Structures are given as C-alpha cells and as structure tokens.
Amino acid sequence: MRNEEELKRGLRGGLDRITAGPELRRRTMERIVAGERNRDKPVFRFFPHIALPAFMVLALILILSLTADRHVQQQPVSKVVLPEYVPEGYRVNEVVTEAGKDAETPEVVIRYSASGDNAGKLEWKQSAKPGGPAPEGFEPVTFEGRQAWIRRTGDDNITLLWEDEKYEYRLEGKISEGDAKLMAGSIYLHKKEDDSR
C-alpha cells in the first residue's frame, strides 16, 4: 500500500456508488408505519402494559423461590423495572433481589452479558439519603437533564451512578458512556410513566 490516502480512495471507489435511493427509503418508511400500526392494535397494547409486567412479576417470584436458601436475606420488591434500551449485542441474564447487610434496603440487580468479555450489572436500591454529595473518584455528568456521576477505569469499564426520589442506581460494566446513558435514560422514562399513572 503506497499511503493511507490511496487506501481511502480505494474504499471510496468501491463504496461511494452504493446509495440508499428513494425507493428503499419509501419501503423503510412503510415498514415502520406498518409496525407502528400493529403496535396500536389492542393485542399489542395489551402486551407491554399488562402481559409483560405480569410475566416479569412471575419470573421474579420464580427466581426468588429458587434462591430461597441463600445465605443473604431475600425479600421481594414491589416492582422490577427493566431498561427499555439495552445496547446491541447485550442481553439480560438474570434479575435477582438481594437484601445485603441491611434488610431495609433491598437491591435489585440485573446481570447482563455481551459477546466477548463484555459484561456488567445494573442495580438499584432504595435510597436512604437522596441528594447526597458526589462520591469520591466520580465526576458529574448529566443525561436527560438529570444529574449523575461517572467513573471511568483504564480497562474500558465505567460506573454510572444516579438517583431519583426513591432509589439509587448503579450501572457498571464494559459499556460505552453513550450506551450507559441511554440505558439509564430508558429506566428513568419507564419509571416516569409508571409514576404518572
């Protein structure tokens, strides 16, 4: 290879002719509109609002019953909120509740994994002192106008902390900052919808 500019020209020569024409755009729009219409049908409205939460509650009860003999004290929480947004390639592995040392502050932990060695967890617990100071080693960030704190470590791990009126949240793992904020934002939106009911 002579130089990097030639490499760029070679790629442009091969790819620049590929364009998304109006026909493809039209078909894409139609597919999305059709998908939205389906979501508006009663059966689709029923699923996310009733069937899905019911399924999640049953799953939680099942998990709790299977892990009843753990050393840590277990107690159910009233609601499990899964993030609506999970980055591509990641998937949720398990949802558990753990009381930890203090039985009055139950934690919900969602463990997720991704291809390769990317994995992490998202957890939240009832907050005893909402609005506390920034933790040491973290720097402030915001998402959707909400205050949060972030810590980045050398091996691409990040930890994002935030809280609302009731809970403290902690998202930790090998994930980009943008994806972490999107996950965090999708939980907040979900909770906001729940709170407004």
Place this chain on the structure above:
Amino acid sequence: MSEPVRMRNPKEMGDGLAAWMDRYGDAVLRTAYFYLRDRQRAEDVYQEVFLRVYRNRGSLEAMENPKAWVLKIAVNACRDVMRRPWWKKVLLIDSRPRETAESVEQEAVDSETNRELWRSVSELAEPFRTAVLLYYYHELSTKEIGGILNVSEGTIRSRLHRARQMLKENLESEAARHEE
C-alpha cells in the same frame, strides 16, 4: 461530530426519520454492503437499522455521537445476519455470496490502484476489515470504533496496524506476480 436530529413523537416521524436517513442512510447501506456483499441483504439491514432508530426516538436527543451509534447498530445487525444458519449455508456453497468483490471492481472501481486496494481490503479477515472500514472510510476515531466494537482503543490501533501490514504484503505479492 454532527448534531442528532430530533424526533419526538410519531407525528414527527416522517420528517425526523427522513432527516436521519438523509444524514446516515448511505453510510449504513455501504457498511452493510461492505459486510455482507449482497445488496438485498444490505437493504434489509438498512431497514432494520432505521426501525431501531425510530424505536429509540425518545433517547436520540441524549445521543453524543449519533453517527457512531447508527453504525454500531448497523455492524451488529450485519453480525446477526451472518450468524443465521442460512447465511452459513450460503458461505459453504459459495465462499462469496452473489455480488463478489470482483463484480464490484468491474462495475465501479476505475483505476488499477483503487481496484487492487479495494480487492485487498475486501479480502481482509475480520475483525481487520471492519476496523479499516470504520477508520479509513467513515473516518471515525479509534475511540469511537472501540465503542462500536466493544473493544479497547488499543485493540483497534493494533488491528489497524496489522491490517496495514497485511494490505502491504498482499499488494506487494500481487505486484510481484504481475512482474513474473
């Protein structure tokens, strides 16, 4: 870094989504084509990507780097396609599905130099091809590429270095063959 296009609700879908397609549609389609070398499959990926863009419309404003985000969706959608059983069957039957690197060069690449380079890049193994595409064609930073592929920046730099070495070796051996 370009500003994300706002798309607040379904009523604004037409304009909002069209603006995203205007801005990133070609990049998505080219990425998918580069991966899959099949126009039809690339168009399927294009539709899938913008469907996901639409479904994430509530979070788009928080997007720090919309281009990298869209390309990440595209790359993952391509990987999903390549993991499907039928795709593996296609690869077993014919090591290159339908539109091959050669056909592309015949149709579109003008100069001999560009043609050689295009062929060499197309023949690079994964994950070197993707790193080259995102760095040299989409002109993303190593940090952005690391975010897309979920690997460290150092890994991307290493892949690019190795890719350049492989390209150099391929082109030199090609040139030597021509001289013989």
